[in-house]
Amino acid sequence: MAEITVDRSKVRQYSDEAQRYYGVSQVVDMACGPLSYSNQSAMDRGTGLHRLFAWDLAVHAGWAAAEQMPLIPEEYAGYVQSWRHWIKIATPLVVHVEESFVSPDVHLPYAGTPDCVCFMKDKNREALTVVDLKTGSADRRHHLQVQAYGALVPDAKREALLYVDRNGGLPTWEVVQRDKRDLAAFHHALNLLVWRER
Numbered sequence: 001m002a003e004i005t006v007d008r009s010k011v012r013q014y015s016d017e018a019q020r021y022y023g024v025s026q027v028v029d030m031a032c033g034p035l036s037y038s039n040q041s042a043m044d045r046g047t048g049l050h051r052l053f054a055w056d057l058a059v060h061a062g063w064a065a066a067e068q069m070p071l072i073p074e075e076y077a078g079y080v081q082s083w084r085h086w087i088k089i090a091t092p093l094v095v096h097v098e099e100s101f102v103s104p105d106v107h108l109p110y111a112g113t114p115d116c117v118c119f120m121k122d123k124n125r126e127a128l129t130v131v132d133l134k135t136g137s138a139d140r141r142h143h144l145q146v147q148a149y150g151a152l153v154p155d156a157k158r159e160a161l162l163y164v165d166r167n168g169g170l171p172t173w174e175v176v177q178r179d180k181r182d183l184a185a186f187h188h189a190l191n192l193l194v195w196r197e198r
Contacts, residue, residue, distance in 0.1 A: 030193050049133070051070075061097070063097075093120070115133045118131060158176075
């Protein structure tokens with residue numbers, strides 16, 4: 001597999017040896033409007049929590065030692081406890097963590113980095129699942145985003161959203177029903193980005 005690099009300052013944020021690609025978030029912003037953070041600390045919190053989630057998944061998968069995990073800031077402790085409930089209950093068989101993928105369709109120049117790709121139980125069978133971690137309120141754009149990630153992973157059977165609780169309670173787990181209209185909207189937004197670039 002070719003190395004995929006990310007440069008958020010570029011018009012097309014992802015690249016490999018073949019070409020450059022728009023990021024999933026760029027396309028979702030085109031479809032739904034830019035995501036607005038209340039302030040820089042909210043943005044930093046999201047980034048920090050995603051890094052810690054990746055570490056916890058790596059520890060769960062046996063790829064890293066628990067002792068190597070960075071210190072958890074006190075204000076993040078509830079979120080961490082919440083997703084640890086999910087890891088303990090769901091026992092995902094982790095395949096990829098924060099790994100970038102490029103669209104298998106050459107006519108759809110986009111790429112993205114799902115939070116987690118793992119096998120999980122689904123009606124007594126193991127289903128390859130794309131999981132997207134969310135630390136805020138539910139939003140329609142999340143369905144669009146996770147389905148776009150799912151389309152990047154050819155063998156994925158389903159996509160899901162994990163809404164963690166800031167106070168450490170059980171998270172909300174939502175399996176997203178695939179909707180052709182959502183992916184059509186995503187593809188239209190992607191084509192609009194390509195058209196505007198020209």
